[in-house]
Amino acid sequence: MNTRNLLLEIGTEEIPAAFIPGALGDLAKLAREHLNGAHLTYEDVSTMGTPRRLVLFANNLSDRQPDREEIITGPPAKVAFSSNGKPTKAGEGFARSHGVSVDDLQVEDTERGLYTVLRRIVSGRETVELLSELLPMIITSIPFPKTMRWGTEELRFARPIRWLVALYGEDVVPFSLAGVETGSKSRGHRFMAPEAIRVPSNPEGYKKVLEGVFVLADPSVRRNRLLKEARNAASLVSGNILSDDELVDINTYLTEFPSAVCGSFDKRFLSLPRNVLITCMREHQKYFAVVDGKGDLMPHFVAINNTRSPRPGLVCMGHERVLRARLSDADFFFKEDLKRPLEAFVAELSGMIFHQRLGTLLDKIHRVKFLAHYLAEQVAPDKVKVVERAAWLCKADLLTEIVGEFPSLQGIIGKEYALLSGESQEVANAIEEHYMPVRSGEALPGSLSGALLSIADKMDTICGTIAIGLKPSGTADPYGLRRLALGILHIVEERSLCLSLKALIAEASHQLENQISEVSKELNTEVVAFFERRFSYDLTAMGMDHDIVDAATRVEFDNVKDCILRARALAAVRSRPEFEPLSVAFKRVMNIIKGFEGGSVNPLLLEVEEEKALYELYLSVEKKVGVSLDRRDYEQALVTLLSLKPQVDSFFDHVLVMTEDMDVRANRLALLWNIASLFLRIGDLSAIVISR
Secondary structure, three states: OOEEEEEEEEEEOOOOHHHHHHHHHHHHHHHHHHHHHOOOOOOEEEEEEEOOEEEEEEEEEEOEOOOEEEEEEEEEHHHHEOOOOOEOHHHHHHHHHOOOOHHHOEEEEEOOEEEEEEEEEEOOOEHHHHHHHHHHHHHHHOOOOOOEOOOOOOOOEOOOEEEEEEEEOOEEOOOEEOOEEEEOEEEOOOOOOOOEEEOOOOHHHHHHHHHOOOOOOOHHHHHHHHHHHHHHHHHOOOOEEOOOHHHHHHHHOOOOOOEEEEEEOOHHHHHOOHHHHHHHHHOOOOOEEEEOOOOOEEEEEEEEEOOOOOOHHHHHHHHHHHHHHHHHHHHHHHHHHOOOOHHHHOHHHHHOEEEOOOEEHHHHHHHHHHHHHHHHHHHOHHHHHHHHHHHHHOOHHHHOHHHHHOHHHOOHHHHHHHHHOOOOHHHHHHHHHOOOOOOOOOOOOOOHHHHHHHHHHHHHHHHHHHHOOOOOEOOEOOOOHHHHHHHHHHHHHHHOOOOOHHHHHHHHHHHHOOOOOOOOOOHHHHHHHHHHHHHHHHHHHOOOOHHHHHHHHHHOOOOHHHHHHHHHHHHHHOOOOOHHHHHHHHHHHHHHOOOOOOOOOOHHHOOOHHHHHHHHHHHHHHHHHHHHHHOOOHHHHHHHHHOOHHHHHHHHHHOOOOOOOHHHHHHHHHHHHHHHHHHOOOOOHHHOOOOO
8 A cells, every 4th residue: 555644734823822832733633533533554653833723644554444344233134134135114124225235235143133234345445535624624723721713714814824835745735714725835934034945844945945044843952052042142241041941832832933032121120129120021022131150130031033133233222121110010010019018018918809708819828727737636626827828918019010910920929028017927828838738739838837727728619619609510510620639649649648638628718607698508518529530630630540539539538648658559459369359259248238337246156167257358358458557558458358368268168148047147248347347448449440
């Protein structure tokens, strides 16, 4: 079978930088799904892109589908043919519906009995023909955070489509989309080489041709050039750009051929807090801050341009003029804010609504302060005063001029203002850290006080939002409750905090009673279930089997750290050969004792040697397991419990549990119940899926 390369280029108006990485990933995924679904073979699929183009390659794509045998099952043989073997109307209708004669039908013995079967060879279609159908479906299936329509077109896309390149080898794959016909010509850089240019369908040739018209289509190549340009520009003032991978990525997807210039600003602006200065450069202008060898900020910045200007000095002056205005505003806002201590802003939070049903931010502060106090009393009594003070001040910076201009500085500027207002370093740190983690996978609070305040703030938001019926549904989570819950779980795990999740939720719910007229009696149960789902999602996302997590959470989900330890122990012991057979036996035990309310074993009622032996072994194992459980060494406890396996098997082979003697029956059930109770202090083995 012959193969050729496929090239698809979607040329557009500039797509927002944040949309492009996800779009490229989805483009590759969709291509694989559609090509595989069409039974087309290929070597690999890859993507690349710039603000003006999304590009897909499928290397060594087969030139046609393989022929395949199609098997169609019709009606039962006795329905399709009469007793004398002649076709019935049902048989004739089945043949006619598939364009064959009755003679082409066969009778085969299937799992359901004798059935009429049609077997035929379906010839594979040409790849070019298939691509004309598949590529439009792939393009229109790319999901974007936001889409738009343009002109009279009904198609929605991230930005208007201006050209389409679809090549299979040297042949154009014919189709049209949004009024644009496919062709073999791409476009160069919008300003430096805007003319159309023919491109080849192989990745290396494609990249080389576009580089000649000032387009670096490969994001990794573009990123490397950007970094080199930025560092060279900073070196002109004996500095280096401040490390910021996210900003590098943003600029990479804002440009097609990046170049850099280094500008300067008035030294007096260095008196601004470091984060304010960096944010002024970064947030709106996407400039890199410049630092010296010690990491201190210099009165310089590096700007990334999408064009190479013959007059870089003039370009630099333009950047400096824009930044000067930004820094002047920030300097004014900073000085205005410093006219009052941070605490002076707290009272004004009474005029800022958190949610119409949950009150103002000042109402929230009172709830968070109570929860932070409660948490500190539970795990760190010496931190009570610190967390209370930090809780009182943690939202005050939302009313400052700086945060009004740069919302991303909330918490960060709160720390700065707290220190300038005479607060302790520990209180200031907690104010900044109570927002952490800002996003999934980002840094957790660095101090215990910050960790406790973060948990309190997030728990109040979760309980309050769910209490008023705004819980997440499907993919919709407008209040970010899933992220907040994961943040709490990660903090608890990272800090090894020994606290009751249920008790904390109950305290948060109790505080809401002062704000909400009727708090549902089911709220606590609902919030615990919400956390349990996030806990399960988090551990399975990290590679743990879902049934293992289920086994751990079924028996207890309250002390999060303890639940993690039990789940990890179950996962570690699962690989032992005796574990799965014991799980089968445990399920049998649980079925037998269902409805039994428990009790102690009377040794005098033990009649059969096998039950006596199991009881003696149980007593020995119970002591050893107890020691391991006290140390929270759940893996060792499970290993010890595995030694019960042979004796449990022998018990079931030789002992009739449900005997007619009710006292003996109850005694045998009690023995099994006590054994099951040992396991249930770690996990419910009946939740484990047994492979067959």
